Amino acid sequence: MHLTRQEERVYEGECGWANQTCMRILVRLGELFGAEKLIPIDSAHVSGVSYKTLGDAPIEFLRALADADASVKVRTTLNPQSLDSRYLGRKLPRHVKEPQLDILKQFEKMGLTESLTCTPYYLQRPKRGSHHAWAESSAVVYANSVLGAWTNREGGPSALAAAIIGKTPDYGIHKTENRQPNITVKLETKLQNETELGALGIFLGKTLGDKTPAITGLPNTSRDRLKQLCAAIATTGMANMFHLDSSRTKETEKISVDSKQIERTIEELSTASTSQPDLVFLGCPHCSLNEVKRIAQLVEGKKAMAGTEFWVCTSCHVRQMASDYVKKIERTGGHVLDGVCTVVSWTEKLGIKKIMTNSAKTAYYAPTLNKAEPMLAPLRDCLKAAFQR
Ligand code: F3S
Numbered sequence: 001m002h003l004t005r006q007e008e009r010v011y012e013g014e015c016g017w018a019n020q021t022c023m024r025i026l027v028r029l030g031e032l033f034g035a036e037k038l039i040p041i042d043s044a045h046v047s048g049v050s051y052k053t054l055g056d057a058p059i060e061f062l063r064a065l066a067d068a069d070a071s072v073k074v075r076t077t078l079n080p081q082s083l084d085s086r087y088l089g090r091k092l093p094r095h096v097k098e099p100q101l102d103i104l105k106q107f108e109k110m111g112l113t114e115s116l117t118c119t120p121y122y123l124q125r126p127k128r129g130s131h132h133a134w135a136e137s138s139a140v141v142y143a144n145s146v147l148g149a150w151t152n153r154e155g156g157p158s159a160l161a162a163a164i165i166g167k168t169p170d171y172g173i174h175k176t177e178n179r180q181p182n183i184t185v186k187l188e189t190k191l192q193n194e195t196e197l198g199a200l201g202i203f204l205g206k207t208l209g210d211k212t213p214a215i216t217g218l219p220n221t222s223r224d225r226l227k228q229l230c231a232a233i234a235t236t237g238m239a240n241m242f243h244l245d246s247s248r249t250k251e252t253e254k255i256s257v258d259s260k261q262i263e264r265t266i267e268e269l270s271t272a273s274t275s276q277p278d279l280v281f282l283g284c285p286h287c288s289l290n291e292v293k294r295i296a297q298l299v300e301g302k303k304a305m306a307g308t309e310f311w312v313c314t315s316c317h318v319r320q321m322a323s324d325y326v327k328k329i330e331r332t333g334g335h336v337l338d339g340v341c342t343v344v345s346w347t348e349k350l351g352i353k354k355i356m357t358n359s360a361k362t363a364y365y366a367p368t369l370n371k372a373e374p375m376l377a378p379l380r381d382c383l384k385a386a387f388q389r
Helices: 005-011 017-032 057-067 094-109 137-147 156-165 194-208 223-236 259-268 289-299 316-321 323-331 360-369 379-386
Strands: 038-040 043-046 075-078 131-134 150-153 167-169 183-187 213-216 254-257 279-282 309-314 335-338 354-357 373-376
Touching (some): 005 017, 017 167, 043 156, 057 094, 131 137, 137 150, 137 223, 156 167, 194 213, 194 259, 289 379, 316 323, 316 335, 323 335, 354 360, 354 379, 360 373
Parallel strands (some): 183 213, 183 254, 279 354, 309 335, 354 373
16 A cells, blocks of 8 residues: 555654554555555544443553544544433443443543534535545445445444544545446335335345445435435445436346335334334434424324333434424423434343334344344334324
């Protein structure tokens, strides 16, 4: 890999251990994937923030970087943590809160903003054609496919290294030739809601692996619904982007998806045995302002069902903008949680065994990460389950 004179100095340790370590991570990654150089990035987004998913081992590494004065060179946001201060922080035991606070402290020392969201594009939308190093898979697919920004799917350490160096190796979909569609997906059914978009993503992720699809049959789909497709396709597969226009597909490979495949995918993701969930969860990926507004309008004046928790997850940024809607939701007995999400939180410690959600990604992970049975259904059905009639 070709390094500039300044990059070489960093690589050799002339700019300190932290910078050297990060540069070595990036160069190793670049060499593995055949990158010829590093390119500057506009922003980074770091995953591996929740203590639940991170565990103890990486905390030492974060502390070592922070103590060695590592500091980010570009705007860098953080993925959700495992609890929020308003609600879950009061319910969960100290032995999980303290390490979580320690993780946040180390990130803060390095200059990462306490954004704590998987939808960093609502805080600042990346420009079309700009390069980034993002590590949240749902945000990566959304950035590439919906916003036209360019980012590989980073791991937590490589996104942090890129943030500290301000650059990323030039490989993968930072290169025009790797952004071209190489399979056409013909959708032979009209998808009715966000849950069906998510089911399509789960099905395509499993079927396509790392191929980049051009999907036909999704005209005028809202960005909020496409967000479900982005999250789900990255859950089961390695595609980092899709196209909604098949005109650039040169390859002849084609597949069709019909309503039966969508229905079967939803059924497979709905394994809970009885109908009343312990938790109804909306906000995977984190809700947009529009989504919080819609939920507030639909639940206004209702009363949350006794014995069923109702959570809406979003970023602190959106929560602040949506304060009137948040009040409406919370008057029902539900909770708008910011900076956290169900999947990376300790729901099992709260006795939650059945989770109903409109998100295919959450339904996919609930059995393993939450030890809970999932029920996947669109927003209106979720609200019917969460509120008294
Ligand atoms: Fe975001 Fe958590 Fe879903 S990080 S994409 S809300 S699993």
